[in-house]
Amino acid sequence: MNFLKSLFALIGVILVAAMIYVWFTFDLGTRIAQIKQLDPKAKDVYTHMITTLLETGDIGKATVRKVRVEDGISPDDVVEALNSVATEMGIKPVGDLPLSKEVALRTGKPQPYTRVLSYCNPAIAIKMVQWSMAYGAYLPCRITLMQDKEGHYWLYTLDLDMMIHGGKKLPPDMLAYGNQVKKTIYTMMDKAAKGDF
Missing domain, CATH: 1.20.5 (Single alpha-helices involved in coiled-coils or other helix-helix interfaces)
Known part of the structure; x- marks a missing residue:
């Protein structure tokens, strides 16, 4: 004992x-x-990120938002819808990189469809980088349209909740700008995935 x-x-x-x-x-x-001192939603942001990372082992999958494009909608229609909704919501198309076409031209070998589209609201972008230069790494907002091995198309972008809620709580104006950008990009993706102009 x-x-x-x-x-x-x-x-x-x-x-x-x-x-x-x-x-x-x-x-x-x-x-x-x-x-x-972190934003109250930071816990949810990082819980989702870490859970996805542990499940997949892929940091890319843990830090993005993806939306599957409905069958029967062509890539050109998706791009047209993205640009149309962007204009309607006050964000400018500022770049278009037809990545798969570019690589196919260089190699002579067909590639799975991959196209990177860039968008920006200059008035919001300048305010965000003036508040923190690190936000420049998020500029411009990118949406990538890709085709998977089964032939389905997907839209990918960064998980903008990390930018908005991943650190200390943003001042009210920065929070409003961040949420406006998130709403715009996510709405563009959701509408384009349905072919909704």
Whole structure:
């Protein structure tokens, strides 16, 4: 009996020592305070990202939004719908890279359809980079139209919730701009996937 008491006491001392070591080594007091300063939705953003990453092992899949294009809608119709909705929602088409066509021309080998389309609202973009230059990496907003191995078409873009809710809570004006961009890009994708002009 005394042996068990001594063993449990030793285990307790080791656990306490380990907790103290971890607390100070990783500065957990500071980290907890920093986590409390994040946007209230940051937990959901990172839970989704980490869950997807662990399930797939693919950081790309963990950081994007994708929408499948309905069967029977041609890539040209999808692009036309994207550009039409963009104009309607006040965002400009600023780039078009027909990636698969470009590579096919260079290699002489057909490629699965891949086209990268870029959009920007300059008034919002300049405000965001003035607030944080790091947002320049998100510019312009990109939507990629791709064909999978089964011949289905998909639209991909960055998960904009990470930009909006992934850090400290944005000031009200920046939050409004971020949500406006998210609504615009996601609406463009959802409508284009249905061939809705």
